[in-house]
Amino acid sequence: MAAPTRTSGGVKATIPIEFARNQVRVPVSINGSAPFRLILDTGMPSRGVLLRHSDRIDSLALAFAHNANIRGGGSGGDFVTRVAPDARIEVGSLELTGVPIIVLPPESELLQEVDGVIGLELFERFAVRIDVDHLQIELVESAALEPAPGSTRIPLKLRENKPFVEARVTVNEKPVKVDLALDTGAGHALWLNEGKNGRLAPPPGAIETRLGSGLSGDIHGHIGRVQRLELGNLAFDGVITLFPISEHRNPGGVDFRDGFIGNEVLTRFVVTLDYHGKQLLLERGDMFAEPFEYDMSGMVLDFFGVESRRVSAVLPASPAAAAGIEPGDALVAIDGKTVAELGDKGMFDALTRDGAVIRVTLERKGERIEKTFTLRRLL
Numbered sequence: 001m002a003a004p005t006r007t008s009g010g011v012k013a014t015i016p017i018e019f020a021r022n023q024v025r026v027p028v029s030i031n032g033s034a035p036f037r038l039i040l041d042t043g044m045p046s047r048g049v050l051l052r053h054s055d056r057i058d059s060l061a062l063a064f065a066h067n068a069n070i071r072g073g074g075s076g077g078d079f080v081t082r083v084a085p086d087a088r089i090e091v092g093s094l095e096l097t098g099v100p101i102i103v104l105p106p107e108s109e110l111l112q113e114v115d116g117v118i119g120l121e122l123f124e125r126f127a128v129r130i131d132v133d134h135l136q137i138e139l140v141e142s143a144a145l146e147p148a149p150g151s152t153r154i155p156l157k158l159r160e161n162k163p164f165v166e167a168r169v170t171v172n173e174k175p176v177k178v179d180l181a182l183d184t185g186a187g188h189a190l191w192l193n194e195g196k197n198g199r200l201a202p203p204p205g206a207i208e209t210r211l212g213s214g215l216s217g218d219i220h221g222h223i224g225r226v227q228r229l230e231l232g233n234l235a236f237d238g239v240i241t242l243f244p245i246s247e248h249r250n251p252g253g254v255d256f257r258d259g260f261i262g263n264e265v266l267t268r269f270v271v272t273l274d275y276h277g278k279q280l281l282l283e284r285g286d287m288f289a290e291p292f293e294y295d296m297s298g299m300v301l302d303f304f305g306v307e308s309r310r311v312s313a314v315l316p317a318s319p320a321a322a323a324g325i326e327p328g329d330a331l332v333a334i335d336g337k338t339v340a341e342l343g344d345k346g347m348f349d350a351l352t353r354d355g356a357v358i359r360v361t362l363e364r365k366g367e368r369i370e371k372t373f374t375l376r377r378l379l
Contacts, residue, residue, distance in 0.1 A: 012141060014138050022186075022267065023185065024184060025037045025038065028049065032088075037116075040118060040137065041117045043183045044117050045119065046100075048099055048102055049087075049100070052114070053105060064083065064084045065085050068080070081105065083100055084101040127272055127273065127275075130184070133286045148270075154232045154282065155280075156182075158278070162181050165180060165182060170227040170228040171203055173227070183261065185263075187263055188262040190242070191262065192242070193259045200243075200258060200259070202224050202243040207223050221244035223243070223379065226241045238292055240294050268287045270283040296376055297358075297375055298320035306339070306340050310329075311325060314327055319373040329364050330362060333361035334360055337350075356374070358374075358375060359372045
């Protein structure tokens with residue numbers, strides 16, 4: 001791993017991060033508390049911190065002033081949050097005041113493995129340099145920001161406090177100019193909205209499935225590969241891409257134009273998002289040349305769970321379907337290693353080995369069963 005290339009001046013704070021499930025997780029203290037683990041998300045376009053409801057909330061001495069409705073991506077509707085408009089947070093060595101705290105309702109099942117989300121609160125104050133290779137972010141004064149040697153600069157546009165860039169995508173032979181949001185809270189590589197003329201329709205061979213979960217429930221559509229994604233003078237081939245159904249193309253009711261670039265692409269770089277300077281700076285990172293892969297088993301797994309993962313669906317004509325795995329089964333182990341031992345990356349690696357014969361241990365109606373099958377590339 002190469003040594004980190006630092007900006008030359010203007011760094012206000014350097015903060016250690018966690019990186020899991022293609023999410024950057026930042027420790028943030030609220031009103032002097034122990035740190036909360038917050039996803040760093042450009043998709044959160046309002047000031048403040050969004051928190052999952054927990055017993056820790058009561059110890060923060062928050063003065064809730066009003067409620068607010070939030071709508072997110074997915075098949076559900078709006079839900080009501082509580083808002084405390086004037087809290088103090090600590091990010092690294094920095095103390096920020098007048099920060100709104102937004103608390104999800106107790107019945108919400110979101111953010112089960114983290115404490116919340118932070119977005120515009122940092123991006124509107126600083127240029128934010130995200131270095132996943134060295135597990136840190138830097139908060140930099142925009143006026144003092146100097147691009148690292150060899151970095152690529154791409155103009156940034158802000159719409160409703162969300163960052164957009166121009167790119168080119170080749171879905172079916174012909175390159176298309178696209179207007180894409182940058183979403184550091186999304187674990188996927190690329191999300192494309194088909195558009196009225198179908199110019200970004202899913203390619204042949206795309207798979208219909210559940211694509212993920214948003215603030216308002218499950219997101220459905222197709223997943224496939226685009227031939228090429230071009231960002232400035234940088235390009236990726238064979239990018240795994242989500243193609244949501246029409247009602248899920250604009251999470252939160254916001255016009256996201258042609259779609260999103262997510263963290264599966266962004267974290268292949270050291271990324272600097274500079275809202276004030278209206279620029280995106282990209283330095284090639286350790287993962288730049290890694291291939292884009294998709295699950296080769298056909299099991300669509302729930303995102304949450306430490307000891308096991310529920311099989312929410314099984315893709316037709318897939319290895320898992322042929323082996324008799326059923327929706328509702330709980331995946332407990334792969335080749336004798338438990339889900340907890342493998343972790344997210346270990347599970348992904350275990351299920352993306354084209355031609356490998358694997359043995360999975362499942363729980364079905366209280367009984368343990370084993371299935372053996374051969375992985376194969378589905379996309």
